[in-house]
Amino acid sequence: MGKKNKMKTNRSAAKRFKVTGSGKIVHFRACKSHLLRKKSAKRKRNLRKDKVLEGGYVKRVEKLIPYKF
Template sequence: MAKVKMKTNRSAAKRFKVTANGKIMHKKAGKSHLLRKKSRKTKRHLKKYKEIFAGFYDHVAKIIPYKF
């Protein structure tokens, strides 16, 4: 029986990045529109990537198997 390759979830692959240390990072929400009312500081902090919640690691690692 041939070994079956797992398919990567393409939408997840575009949303998550894996660091050299194996952390899964995502972009913060809220930077796409309605920026006029947000302060300069808020917009600056929304630029940064953030590590995902620990409870989601297993699920995200399963849907992007070849990023690790």
């Protein structure tokens, strides 16, 4: 009998998502890298906050980063 194969973590996903203490997946918001002059201060301030992943995306990301849970 051979060894059981380990799953590989998707490295790009591991850098983009993190798991909170309660097990929720959090990601950074988009639209914060360029063209910032035309965006209001309030909008840029809200883009700093992390966002909790919702819906069907959670199962997809769990497959990509299996050892973070």
